[in-house]
Amino acid sequence: MSEQKIIDGKAFAAKLRTKIAAQVAVAKSKHGFTPGLAVVLVGEDPASKVYVRNKGEQTKEAGMASFEYKLPESTSQAELLALIDKLNKDAAVHGILVQLPLPKQIDSQAVINAIDPDKDVDGFHVVNAGRLATGGKGLVPCTPFGCLLLLKDLLGDLAGKHAVVIGRSNIVGKPMAQLLLNESCTVTIAHSKTRDLPGEVRRADIVVAAVGRPEMVKGDWLKEGAVVIDVGINRIERDGKGKLVGDCDFQSCLPKVSAITPVPGGVGPMTIALLLNNTLIAAARQKGVEL
């Protein structure tokens, strides 16, 4: 079992955060501003609480200003929209993120679309989705952006590669497919209604699994030497213990791949690093400076 096959997303993300911190220092010393990120958490979802805490800590470690808003589960959509309006107008806040999922009474897309698109560091606003689709200068969703950086670091030019993205969510599958298309890959988006999913996956040089089903992709679905990016984060019980697994069956995939991201320690840490990167980009654009 070759260690080199296992992509170290944690180390890659740490290096990226060091670079971002250096650019934040330049923003402060040369241009006189501190990039600021506001993160809004509604409710008590345990995983979301951990992600929001990590976002706050890593924002501060990079030298940025962190603003955290923790609202009760019972928060109404109108109350959340009022907070978004306040943050849109706050000059110290360059990036706004509303942690997902939101409680049932709130329409997530309506909230996302209320964020100023230039402060939408999640890149989920319809304007940013449109910019990504049409080659405009927008903000790119963090998880797919992180996957793309890992792929480019590994493979260099992706042009002509056949990529299969499993999953068609607005936050990962669709933007991932768009990013790969923008790199001149031939892209297939597979989903729950795809006929012969193993057959589709077997044609791929690059597989991105973002379907939310524990260990669904098996080694015998893969072409020899494929690169596998596993976006899944599934909590399962095994042998009476809680365990975190991806959407790929790591043990059966490993012998077939040329490289694969593990879960944990693969794509997950990249998501927060790219959030910091997007905050820096958003702040620099709002200030009209190049860093």
Ligand SMILES: Nc1nc2c(c(=O)[nH]1)N[C@@H](CN(C=O)c1ccc(C(=O)N[C@@H](CCC(=O)O)C(=O)O)cc1)CN2
């Ligand atoms: N507004 C958003 N909400 C959500 C997003 C998002 O990008 N924007 N993505 C996910 C959650 N998420 C960030 O918010 C996230 C998920 C996982 C990780 C991570 O580092 N995972 C670790 C494992 C951590 C664990 O033990 O749970 C890993 O894979 O190594 C970071 C961020 C949904 N919501």
